Amino acid sequence: MVYLDNSATTKPYQQVVETFQEAVNQYYANPSSLHHLGKEAEALLHKARTAIGDWVGAEASEIIFTSGGTEGNNLAIKGIAMQYAQRGKHLITTKVEHPSVKEPFVFLEQLGFDVTYLPVDEEGRVSLQAVKEAVRKDTILVSIMSVNNELGTLQPIEEIGNYLKSRTTTHFHVDHVQGVGKRKIPTKIDGVDLCTISAHKFHGLKGTGLLYVRKGLDLAPLLHGGAHEQGWRSGTENVAGAVAMAKALRLTLTQAKEDPLYLEHLKQRLLTELQLIDGVVVNTPATNSAPHIVNISIPGLKPEVLVQSLTDNGIHVSTKSACSTKLFEPSPVLMAAGLGEELASSAIRISLSFLNRPEEIETFIDTLKQSLRELRQVMGETTT
Amino acid sequence: MKLDHILVRYGELALKGKNRSAFENKLKENIIHALKGHPTARTKKTYGRILVEINEEDPDELIAKLKHVFGISSLSFALKVPNDVEEMKAGALQAFHEAGGNPKTLKIKARRAYKHFPIGSEQLAPEIGAHVLRNTEGVGVDLKNPDVLIQVEVREQGTYISYGKIEAVGGLPLGTSGKVLLMLSGGIDSPVAGYKLMRRGTKVEAIHFHTPPYTNERARQKVEDLTQILATYGGTIRLHVVPFTEMQIAMKEHIPSQYMMTVMRRMMMRIAERIAEREDILAIGNGENLGQVASQTLESMNAINEVTTLPILRPLLSDDKQEVIDVAHSIGTYETSILPHEDCCTVFAPTDAKTKPKREKVSAIESSFQFSDLVEDAVTRTETLAITRENKRDQKMDELL
Numbered sequence: 001m002v003y004l005d006n007s008a009t010t011k012p013y014q015q016v017v018e019t020f021q022e023a024v025n026q027y028y029a030n031p032s033s034l035h036h037l038g039k040e041a042e043a044l045l046h047k048a049r050t051a052i053g054d055w056v057g058a059e060a061s062e063i064i065f066t067s068g069g070t071e072g073n074n075l076a077i078k079g080i081a082m083q084y085a086q087r088g089k090h091l092i093t094t095k096v097e098h099p100s101v102k103e104p105f106v107f108l109e110q111l112g113f114d115v116t117y118l119p120v121d122e123e124g125r126v127s128l129q130a131v132k133e134a135v136r137k138d139t140i141l142v143s144i145m146s147v148n149n150e151l152g153t154l155q156p157i158e159e160i161g162n163y164l165k166s167r168t169t170t171h172f173h174v175d176h177v178q179g180v181g182k183r184k185i186p187t188k189i190d191g192v193d194l195c196t197i198s199a200h201k202f203h204g205l206k207g208t209g210l211l212y213v214r215k216g217l218d219l220a221p222l223l224h225g226g227a228h229e230q231g232w233r234s235g236t237e238n239v240a241g242a243v244a245m246a247k248a249l250r251l252t253l254t255q256a257k258e259d260p261l262y263l264e265h266l267k268q269r270l271l272t273e274l275q276l277i278d279g280v281v282v283n284t285p286a287t288n289s290a291p292h293i294v295n296i297s298i299p300g301l302k303p304e305v306l307v308q309s310l311t312d313n314g315i316h317v318s319t320k321s322a323c324s325t326k327l328f329e330p331s332p333v334l335m336a337a338g339l340g341e342e343l344a345s346s347a348i349r350i351s352l353s354f355l356n357r358p359e360e361i362e363t364f365i366d367t368l369k370q371s372l373r374e375l376r377q378v379m380g381e382t383t384t
Numbered sequence: 385m386k387l388d389h390i391l392v393r394y395g396e397l398a399l400k401g402k403n404r405s406a407f408e409n410k411l412k413e414n415i416i417h418a419l420k421g422h423p424t425a426r427t428k429k430t431y432g433r434i435l436v437e438i439n440e441e442d443p444d445e446l447i448a449k450l451k452h453v454f455g456i457s458s459l460s461f462a463l464k465v466p467n468d469v470e471e472m473k474a475g476a477l478q479a480f481h482e483a484g485g486n487p488k489t490l491k492i493k494a495r496r497a498y499k500h501f502p503i504g505s506e507q508l509a510p511e512i513g514a515h516v517l518r519n520t521e522g523v524g525v526d527l528k529n530p531d532v533l534i535q536v537e538v539r540e541q542g543t544y545i546s547y548g549k550i551e552a553v554g555g556l557p558l559g560t561s562g563k564v565l566l567m568l569s570g571g572i573d574s575p576v577a578g579y580k581l582m583r584r585g586t587k588v589e590a591i592h593f594h595t596p597p598y599t600n601e602r603a604r605q606k607v608e609d610l611t612q613i614l615a616t617y618g619g620t621i622r623l624h625v626v627p628f629t630e631m632q633i634a635m636k637e638h639i640p641s642q643y644m645m646t647v648m649r650r651m652m653m654r655i656a657e658r659i660a661e662r663e664d665i666l667a668i669g670n671g672e673n674l675g676q677v678a679s680q681t682l683e684s685m686n687a688i689n690e691v692t693t694l695p696i697l698r699p700l701l702s703d704d705k706q707e708v709i710d711v712a713h714s715i716g717t718y719e720t721s722i723l724p725h726e727d728c729c730t731v732f733a734p735t736d737a738k739t740k741p742k743r744e745k746v747s748a749i750e751s752s753f754q755f756s757d758l759v760e761d762a763v764t765r766t767e768t769l770a771i772t773r774e775n776k777r778d779q780k781m782d783e784l785l
Contacts, residue, residue: 035601039605043777044781044784246785250785
């Protein structure tokens with residue numbers, strides 16, 4: 001079995017699962033309870049928050065625990081829009097965002113907000129110039145992902161943050177869900193006010209994530225209730241989940257630090273082999289792209305058919321992004337990059353993690369070649 | 385060639401006459417303790433100086449830790465070279481480059497402690513300075529206000545070349561001035577008072593009055609947490625937790641509410657004195673500040689002091705509240721101190737406390753009930769914890785992370 005769908009989700013590290021199990025068994029009390037057990041749970045939660053803060057370069061009070069990427073993105077976008085609507089109703093994002101960013105903006109448009117969707121170049125990259133041209137006096141939020149989930153394109157977050165830092169009423173949100181362990185966490189970048197992270201993308205558990213909120217910023221909550229997480233996110237805290245996330249973050253960032261080129265080497269190996277296969281078009285940019293995502297198209301072949309054939313042979317990859325595969329239409333991200341309908345409707349995504357080994361790349365390439373040969377025979381195509 | 389030493393300066397110690405050696409040894413011991421997590425760092429004592437060899441360690445991490453060691457006034461990066469002019473020149477040039485920040489002006493300060501070295505300091509400084517100027521571009525000399533000050537110190541064993549001056553916490557080495565029993569309430573002031581006492585070299589033990597169930601487990605945890613923060617500066621700190629509920633209830637029954645505050649403080653003082661005697665502690669410390677609240681007027685202090693002959697040290701006496709808050713922030717106790725948990729003073733605090741109690745009146749009121757057995761009982765049931773920088777509970781939790 002070769003798992004190459006790590007941008008959809010990763011396998012939790014064994015140590016993360018063990019940590020979760022121990023924490024959930026021993027620190028099950030409600031951190032708000034006044035008794036000893038509650039106090040212990042609260043102390044552990046605080047430690048997890050502080051440890052995560054240290055890793056991402058933030059203060060503990062700047063970390064809000066959430067249920068994951070979708071919630072973090074929704075909270076950042078709607079939270080800022082609702083909180084600061086009286087300052088202005090203009091919002092900026094790009095045409096290549098994940099649905100959990102795009103859809104909140106569509107929703108806000110219905111509420112009377114004015115949203116600018118920035119175009120991207122053929123690599124799926126937004127330009128600083130485009131941001132500069134779009135920003136207005138009444139712009140209260142700019143939301144741009146750091147790593148594109150389909151193409152792996154790195155967005156110029158530093159440049160944009162640097163430009164926006166002097167604009168005190170324009171807040172900058174970065175969706176870093178695809179970036180942990182692959183690109184420097186943007187919390188330290190000047191100008192970045194909010195940053196979404198989801199644990200299951202780096203060998204943590206589903207249902208856990210965080211939103212970084214720079215000190216001094218306020219948010220309107222999505223979930224009202226007992227005023228947990230400084231009132232921004234009510235709901236009894238998932239102590240064990242937070243602790244498991246801290247562990248996953250530590251393990252991932254340590255690995256990325258110790259072997260910073262591991263993923264890049266796997267990716268280059270993959271790209272070298274793929275370029276030798278007839279009919280394969282690589283969509284992922286050659287430079288300035290994340291080390292774990294390779295997006296390819298095989299024109300003339302339905303990607304669902306290829307994914308099915310590969311999975312039958314023990315290789316697991318994705319068409320487009322896993323969360324939107326139920327919609328059988330060309331990838332809006334690839335369309336926005338101007339790759340055309342043929343490429344956009346025949347793309348598959350291979351995504352790597354630290355758990356992948358070099359020999360798995362060989363297995364994948366061999367199986368892919370085999371599948372293509374079989375499929376083309378059946379579909380009456382000939383390989384040249 | 386690399387600046388592979390950290391030079392530790394300790395201004396005040398040098399004045400201490402014949403105790404000096406004992407002070408230096410204590411400081412060296414404390415430095416070794418502070419750098420425990422850095423196994424390759426080596427601490428050496430030479431005449432008038434302590435040097436830390438950096439070896440495999442991260443210099444910035446060492447500096448960050450050394451800055452908080454009481455007794456150190458400043459730190460510099462330094463290099464040791466043989467007593468040879470050419471070596472000194474090369475070392476000074478290296479120091480100038482390492483100083484960073486694109487400096488434009490320079491001053492060399494030479495000192496010849498080893499008088500057998502043939503070249504005097506007034507000749508050495510310009511010679512070394514000229515070498516640096518020859519090997520850099522656009523750098524000049526400024527003897528009054530240089531961007532980089534390089535110090536060259538010739539000693540018998542070799543010459544130390546250092547640059548820059550990183551301010552450290554100052555004070556006196558911990559453990560050179562006896563022991564104080566700190567009354568730790570859980571508020572902002574008392575941990576700061578403890579810190580200031582430790583900064584003057586005193587070891588601190590803490591005493592806390594706990595009133596279960598009227599104050600909960602968290603209030604106590606908060607005090608333990610504060611003690612632990614103090615322990616990061618002062619090594620292991622013993623915390624005496626006094627069960628105060630019975631006394632509190634008896635007082636409520638017998639003492640008119642306007643005098644409750646004063647009598648309660650007197651009872652605490654009596655218990656603290658007993659504990660201090662038991663532990664060979666010579667003074668009591670607290671976070672009182674003159675005139676700040678009802679219990680801290682001069683009249684109030686006068687009435688409370690009556691019950692003990694031990695000196696009561698009040699390091700915050702003349703500080704403004706904001707100064708105290710600033711220190712609390714810088715030593716990391718503020719965030720814990722402001723957590724909203726009740727302490728015994730707030731639960732039983734009367735709203736009509738006398739701000740100017742009279743000694744005679746308080747004594748008369750107190751004599752209306754038998755408190756000595758209650759004092760005795762509280763002392764015997766006092767629980768003593770040894771709190772270290774890292775406790776077991778924390779270690780267990782940290783392993784999960």
